[in-house]
Amino acid sequence: MKRKLNQYTLRTWMRTFKDACKQLIIPFTIFQAIRTILFPSTFDVLLLTVFIIIALSYHYDLI
Known part of the structure; x- marks a missing residue:
């Protein structure tokens, strides 16, 4: 059974790192989107995709 993490039970440094x-x-x-538009490469597109996924997961509180 998967346990959801409570943000108040995290250690202080971990909470600070997550907020940063x-x-x-x-x-x-x-920045990565502008870089991908100007100098497109496979690595830039993959990195932009990872950044978008992380940003959406923070927005919807999945992390």
Whole structure:
């Protein structure tokens, strides 16, 4: 049975790290989208896809 993590039971450094990632994922995604438009490569597209998935999972509280 999968147990859902409660954000208040996480350690302080882990909560701080999660909050920092939550704040930085949108600027990284925008930068990567501009970079992908200007210099498209397979790695850039894959990295942009990963950033979008992470941003959506933070938005919908899946992480």
